[in-house]
Amino acid sequence: MLNEASRAVRDVPTTVIFPVMYSFVGIAYFAFWLAVALYVFSCKEKATKNTPENLIEYFGFTYIDVTFNKDLQNALIYHLLCLVYLAQVISYFGFMVLAGVFADWYFSIWNSSQSRKIRGYGTGELSGSPVCESLFRVLRFHLGSLALGALVVTPVRLIRWILMSIKRSTQNAQNGATRCIFGCTNCCLQCLECLLDKINQEGFILTSIYGTNFCQSSFVAVKLIYTNVLRTALLEGISHYIEFFGRITIAAVTTGICLTVFSLDNYFRDNLSSVLSPGIAVFVIAYIIGSLFMLVYEVAVDTIFLCYLIDEQTHPNGPKFAHEDLAKMANKHKNSLTRKKVTLANYNRENKTLSSFLQASCTLVFLLLSTIFSLLLKSKRNKKYNHQQKKGIDIFFLNYLFCMRCLHQAFHFKAQILKQNLHYVCLLQQSFRSNESIIFAVFLCSSLECYVEEIYTKFHNYSNNTHYCYE
Template identity: 35%
Template sequence: VGSLDNIPSNFTLPGMSSANDTANAIKNATRYDIGVRIFEDFASSWYWILIGLLIAMLLSLLFLLLLRFTAPVLVWVLIVGVLAADAYGIWHCYWEYNNYKNSNTTINTIGFTTNFSAYLQVKETWLAFMIILCVVEAILLLILLFLRKRILIAIALIQEASKAVGHMMSTLVYPLVTFALLLICVAYWGITALYLATSGPPIYNVVALNASAPGCGSIRGNQTCDPLSFNSSLYSPCSSAQCIFIKYNNEGLFQRNMFNLQIYNVLGLLWCVNFVIALGQCSLAGAFASYYWAFSKPADIPAFPLCQAFFRTLQYHVGSLAFGALILTLVQFIRVVLEYIDHKFREVQNPCARFIMCCLKCCFWCLEKFIKFLNRNAYIMIAIYGKNFCVSAKNAFKLLMRNIVRVVVLDKVTDILLFFGKLLVVGGVGVLALFFFSGRIQLPGNTFQAGVLNYYWVPIITVAVGAYLIAHGFFSVYSMCVDTLFLCFLEDLERNDGSAQKPYYMSKNLMKILGKKNQVKK
């Protein structure tokens, strides 16, 4: 059939009463056939998919460990690359401007047009581009000149984070614990939602499957029945009468408040998810803080630091984590309500109401990002000092505001490096999977053939998505390590002076960059 939506009215399959039934049957069969083929592709290539995910895990781990040695090179290569790209853009704009310098065509002669390529044929456009790029280049050079020491501090902290992860490799496995806990939360929410939806007693009605048959006209589908004691002979001569489930009763007090209970269930899901994430962040922060505050590394690092931090968090800090998760949950719930209202009334909103709704969604999105940032640093302070959430959030916020330039530099340098790492892992594994599953790479003694796959893009997409999730899990631990060491570093600078009574706990590389040293007793 060329088009399933244009089946002739006289075309019907055996047992079908109309062309619509035939089209639906063909569509369902087509979907079923595609699903079966995809399942066959997974069945024939699942072990190669696992190998691809294992390669992604090894690449992520190798990249994190090599940052100890390659972080300075990568950062400066990226900075020089941005400056060189900007300089090339300036030269190209000048070259284009020189080509159109003697042209009589100007912006005024072109006017306003939807053909944007016409603006690229006048000298004023390239002159404007060249001026903008020159200003950007000058700003970047000034930033590099005045923030050179802060960039060096960020690189040293990234190297120190690599050392911490190398000494505590068990922290890289913790994302699996978070994933398992999140899976439990989602499963509990789904089961609860299903029980709520089916909480009322079922209603069964007598229905005639063939209403046009003799004696079935009087059966209108509003007669209740019991499926266990139903006797079809009572409705003779209608042989197609059956007792069929219609719906669940929604007339009770409990059933009338079903929507409110489902909202409460969603609120509980968001709270549990945020609490599990907070538990992971506080546990990892406790482990990495124990690394920083060990004076002689790695000799003074406690045994099983992650396990100790996890149980310490469960014993002392559950209330603080729940309170922080509740604040974030309320903001997320308001965003969900706004999205629901916008979806329901999108067609009847006037431009003013749509603008107000867009502003509200944008404001609460920014508020959610800020609370996530504040909670993350508050959990680090909780892991270090053991104080409650409000005090820890206030101390973390003040500490970061006193060092706002260092915060911005470290955040951006870390984001660039981790983005480069994700791009390297996902791109490398994805290209390798493309060449392998498309048959361009044949391993010696390999019995797998690309021709056995119905859709070779199925394992490729699976490997790429799995590689991204694996890299994100590894790099999230590394990012938490960098943030924890950074807060510890700021606290170390403010509380200690290098004397014998208050020595610095930072690495020798950081002390060298800052021009500080510890005084040692003779």
């Protein structure tokens, strides 16, 4: 998929320049926002007042009192909300323009040697200026989708920022339980924000392909990814780390070259007292520029992968628009998944053994890790907290984990396991004196066992229809 993205970028080189030009739009909007904020903050009200009697001979009978307008200063909160919201809209705008370019590229016809797409304005041909055409389509038809997608993510982000600001302002008055509540809440909100952002991006790709509305495109994209969840997870994991190392490599190589020049050139060696400050500045600038260029590959990989899934779903006999190397690799992987056909009884027996092995292994690993963690936590906690704070931490962890486990079991209607967990908590509280790490391990292992059981059940139900073993 990365090779396919590289072909797309080579075939449409203007996509590399677009993020640089597009970043000026964000800079211009931020400059406009900052100017408006300064004007609003500096608005003044003038009022004529009488001069005190002892100062009349120096200043006259009246003077002008100038005060800042508090109402307009309070309105800066709404101005800040507009900044966050419109910044997200601008970010999605650039993403959707690039997604439209790569979607057009994928569904265009290859030349005879499959080295480039055929350029022209005929049916199935790639236009001469795909970036301009995608830009026009987004401006003409899809601004409402961008606004709705940003409206979904922005409230979650604002709530998370507000909670973090409250946490920083009350840092000295917090105990262990309060910090844990803030940390757990921030983690949940950040996961929700990441999930909504990913759904929005996939929906924008579908909108670029079909031209449908945002809600319908997001629903179809989630359904398509859910049916190919293994391939999606593998691609996302690999591409994420490759893109991250690409950014770091670009920044590190650029910084190394600059530091070498600073060290060898006589002018810099005589006029610079230290190369640390310019080195840090070069690294930051190079990382930002590298992120802009790697963003093109990130959008290309996501778009081409989703286009391939649509192509594969539309043409059951084989993808029509994919490169032959990509089609061969995908068919080889698909054949390896369905190579072994077994009976239903053997399939059930093998997966029962596998699920039991996973349960036992996970239980052993997490209990071992939790024991080490509990010893480290106990040694550090005794030096940091007094008796009341330690007791509060223990009670909070106990109640929090038990509530999470209760919600999980109540959702899946497993009352018997719920009663067993309550019994486990009572025993552990008496035996280990509310050691939250061991209690956490028990709940985690129990939850993991339920998840393994659910996965096995889903595969079991699926095997009733297919009778295939996916390895």
